[in-house]
Amino acid sequence: MKIDEGYSHALGNRQVQMIAIGGAIGVGLFLGAGGRLQATGPALLLSYTACGLAAFFVMRALGELVLYRPTSGSFVDYASDFVGPWAAFTSGWMYWVNWAFTGIAELTAISTYVSLWAPHFPRWITALVSLAFVLAVNLLSVRLFGELEFWFALLKVLAICTFLVTGLALVLFGVPLGGSVAGPGNLVAHGGFFPNGLPVVLMSLQSVVFAYASIELVGIAAGETRDPERVMPKAINGVIWRIAIFYAGSILLLATVLPWTAYGPDRSPFVTVFAALGVPWAADAMNLIVITAAMSSCNSGLYSTGRILRAMALKGEAPAFAGRIGSRHVPYGGVLITAGMFASGVALYSFVPERAFNIATAIASLGVVTTWGTLLFCQLRLRRAAERGLLTRPSFRMPGSPYTNWATLGFLALVVFLMPFADDDQRVAFFCLPLLVAALATGWRVVSLRRPGRLSAAAPGPAARDPHPRAPVPPLDAPPADPRAGT
Numbered sequence: 332m333k334i335d336e337g338y339s340h341a342l343g344n345r346q347v348q349m350i351a352i353g354g355a356i357g358v359g360l361f362l363g364a365g366g367r368l369q370a371t372g373p374a375l376l377l378s379y380t381a382c383g384l385a386a387f388f389v390m391r392a393l394g395e396l397v398l399y400r401p402t403s404g405s406f407v408d409y410a411s412d413f414v415g416p417w418a419a420f421t422s423g424w425m426y427w428v429n430w431a432f433t434g435i436a437e438l439t440a441i442s443t444y445v446s447l448w449a450p451h452f453p454r455w456i457t458a459l460v461s462l463a464f465v466l467a468v469n470l471l472s473v474r475l476f477g478e479l480e481f482w483f484a485l486l487k488v489l490a491i492c493t494f495l496v497t498g499l500a501l502v503l504f505g506v507p508l509g510g511s512v513a514g515p516g517n518l519v520a521h522g523g524f525f526p527n528g529l530p531v532v533l534m535s536l537q538s539v540v541f542a543y544a545s546i547e548l549v550g551i552a553a554g555e556t557r558d559p560e561r562v563m564p565k566a567i568n569g570v571i572w573r574i575a576i577f578y579a580g581s582i583l584l585l586a587t588v589l590p591w592t593a594y595g596p597d598r599s600p601f602v603t604v605f606a607a608l609g610v611p612w613a614a615d616a617m618n619l620i621v622i623t624a625a626m627s628s629c630n631s632g633l634y635s636t637g638r639i640l641r642a643m644a645l646k647g648e649a650p651a652f653a654g655r656i657g658s659r660h661v662p663y664g665g666v667l668i669t670a671g672m673f674a675s676g677v678a679l680y681s682f683v684p685e686r687a688f689n690i691a692t693a694i695a696s697l698g699v700v701t702t703w704g705t706l707l708f709c710q711l712r713l714r715r716a717a718e719r720g721l722l723t724r725p726s727f728r729m730p731g732s733p734y735t736n737w738a739t740l741g742f743l744a745l746v747v748f749l750m751p752f753a754d755d756d757q758r759v760a761f762f763c764l765p766l767l768v769a770a771l772a773t774g775w776r777v778v779s780l781r782r783p784g785r786l787s788a789a790a791p792g793p794a795a796r797d798p799h800p801r802a803p804v805p806p807l808d809a810p811p812a813d814p815r816a817g818t
Contacts (some may be wrong), residue, residue: 356487356577359542361621362440363692364582365603366596371535372526373518373586378539379579381742386543387571388739389703391729392710393547394567398560398725399713406547406705407642413712416646420775422705423643428767429698430632431669433544435676436691437625437632438462443597443688444622448615455677461626466670469633470663476634483627490620491577494601497608498584509607513588521590534753536746537760538689541696542578545631546570547706564727596688629673633666640665648778686756693750693760697767700743707736 367375396409406426411419441461442454468479500506501513511517518524525532585600589607594600599621605613641662644654655664676691710729717724729735750761 356484356491356574356624359538359544359692360578360581361487361599361601361624362443362596362688363538363542364585365594365598365600366689367535367538368582368585368591368594368600369596370527371531372522372524372591374525374529374532375535375539375591376579376582376586378532378535379542379582382536382539382543383575383578385540385703385739385742386546386574388729388731388735389706390546390567390571392706392732392736394564394727395710395725395729396706396713397563397567398727399722401560401563406702406709407639409709409713410705411646413709413716416648417775418705419646420643420648420778421771422701423639423648424771424774425698425701425767426639427636427669427698429544429695429702430636431672432676432691432695432698433541434462434629434632434669434673436688436695437628438673438677439688439691440625441622441629444599444618444625447598447602447618458677459674461629462670462673465626465630465633466666468630469637469666470657470661476630480627480630480634483623483630486620487624487627488573488577490601490617490624491581494604494617495576495580495584498588498604502584502587508604509589509593511590511593515587517587517590521592526591533749534757537693537696537750537753537757540699540743540746541692543574544695544699545628546574547702567727632673633669636669637662637664637666640668647781689754689756690759693757694763697747697760697764700747704740704743707740711736 364375367378371378393406396406400408400412407419407423410422438458438461442457445452445457446454469476498513501508502515504513506513511520581601585594585604588604593607594603599618601621602614602617605617640649640653641656641664643649644651644664649665650668653662653665653668656662711733713722714724714729714732716722747761747764750757
């Protein structure tokens with residue numbers, strides 16, 4: 332069966348554009364930025380800038396791969412084509428780990444937001460009700476998912492834009508706020524730009540990488556997009572410049588509107604700013620919007636992992652149940668598997684409520700790093716194959732390749748290397764790495780023994796699965812078909 336068979340291709344340009352930017356604005360910014368500002372100070376802006384540059388190159392690598400072959404299997408299929416079945420298996424399951432723990436973090440965030448209004452209501456009930464809602468949306472149809480995600484993402488964009496305009500006005504007019512005056516002076520007051528030192532800035536990279544997670548969602552949506560050659564470059568380029576404004580711009584304004592000491596991990600920093608304005612309804616409105624942001628992320632997580640798990644199940648690399656697709660063109664098997672993990676994650680909050688969010692995001696970031704690294708390496712292999720005349724690169728290309736690939740891969744390796752030297756939550760995640768490696772090695776061994784015939788052909792050429800056929804990818808050590816072949 333073809334990987335994309337059974338999907339409805341119901342997503343249009345309007346929805347893909349919003350899915351792309353919505354994926355790039357998540358709870359890592361809306362909630363996590365408060366705790367990071369408190370720990371790092373104004374220098375957090377440097378972390379967001381560095382991670383944003385890495386995200387830029389990842390998105391352009393993804394764009395080149397998507398234009399080479401749009402598929403709902405995304406980087407799992409690309410890893411299979413350009414590296415091998417074992418790489419597809421590893422990247423697919425690490426992506427699932429990313430979203431499994433991201434979903435737990437999002438549900439934790441939703442319960443935290445709702446507690447602002449109902450502090451005594453059981454938070455685990457809030458989390459389960461939220462999960463039931465997004466699960467129902469995902470199981471009904473991809474069109475409903477796309478439409479709901481459009482409006483969720485639109486609310487997030489409007490919220491960020493409202494804050495940017497408001498924050499800029501407060502800074503330009505030097506408005507007294509929260510016992511201080513909004514302005515550039517807050518960047519160096521209260522201990523300077525590096526109040527806790529440069530090492531703390533480096534230790535914040537992991538959590539900032541998580542904040543940029545989900546930008547790759549647009550690549551998965553490519554398999555259900557009409558006219559991807561026209562739509563995807565616009566969506567990817569749009570994400571790049573928007574995250575530069577929304578992320579770096581938001582952090583800069585947060586650090587100038589109020590002193591960094593005013594923020595904390597238990598409340599969205601955007602709610603903190605609007606509460607300081609003294610407008611009775613402003614903080615509540617912003618709190619409602621950040622709830623929709625977290626719901627949006629859970630919604631996207633179920634969507635993306637459902638498609639990735641189905642792509643793997645059809646190759647015998649995930650449970651057969653994950654490959655099931657319903658009459659509504661929804662891969663309900665994979666969606667339900669991820670939803671089950673989301674639900675079990677509520678127990679994490681019961682045991683360590685004050686640390687659940689940070690532990691979940693730290694473990695999720697390992698999956699983010701793996702996914703980004705896979706995309707960068709696959710683009711390297713695509714470029715190498717094109718140089719040898721084995722295929723033709725799309726016109727939409729990653730700038731600076733291969734040098735930018737290796738630089739970004741080195742940056743991602745640094746992020747992981749620093750984790751055991753950071754806080755206890757990041758250490759927990761880092762020391763989960765051996766367990767993840769052992770689980771993946773065991774899983775691949777089991778799959779190899781059970782399905783040796785299928786795995787030997789687990790990476791068929793793109794023409795075998797693609798509604799836009801291209802020639803299969805030959806072995807990269809094959810001699811060039813024509814030494815004069817263009818790239």
